[in-house]
Amino acid sequence: MPTPPPTLRLDQLRDPVHVRSRALGEDLWIAPDEYAGETLEGVVYSVSECLILLELAPGRDELVAIHRAKARLDADLVRDTDQSSVRQAYHAALARYRELERACDQGGSPETEAELLALAQTLTALTGRLEAP
Numbered sequence: 799m800p801t802p803p804p805t806l807r808l809d810q811l812r813d814p815v816h817v818r819s820r821a822l823g824e825d826l827w828i829a830p831d832e833y834a835g836e837t838l839e840g841v842v843y844s845v846s847e848c849l850i851l852l853e854l855a856p857g858r859d860e861l862v863a864i865h866r867a868k869a870r871l872d873a874d875l876v877r878d879t880d881q882s883s884v885r886q887a888y889h890a891a892l893a894r895y896r897e898l899e900r901a902c903d904q905g906g907s908p909e910t911e912a913e914l915l916a917l918a919q920t921l922t923a924l925t926g927r928l929e930a931p
Contacts, residue, residue, distance in 0.1 A: 808845045814838055821858055822865050841868060847875040855919035881928070888924040891917055 806815075814829040827842040843851075856864060868875065878884065895917040901910050 808848055850875050853923040855916050857913055857916050884927050891920050
């Protein structure tokens with residue numbers, strides 16, 4: 799039986815890692831937050847940015863949109879601590895979740911079920927960021 803490839807946790811990353819993203823269809827870099835070495839060609843995500851994306855669990859189309867905005871604007875992803883925007887994102891995700899739930903109840907496709915699961919993960923992450931009013 800073949801040996802599985804080694805795994806590396808994001809918090810263990812010490813040097814930049816070149817990644818070929820199947821979801822985005824292009825190459826990118828993941829680098830430690832404190833990386834100050836040579837300039838890397840292409841879009842570079844810090845470990846903190848990767849953790850934000852993992853928490854948000856965007857769908858493929860959302861991920862592509864985030865990536866394109868980051869690349870075009872040469873921007874950094876930052877955690878939004880404004881509770882009103884967290885609540886707004888939560889309510890938008892919940893509305894979409896309910897819409898997809900109805901579609902699944904009527905025999906939705908596997909893609910619908912996959913998006914529903916991704917939204918459930920997003921709602922869980924957002925719930926953890928909400929503070930009591």
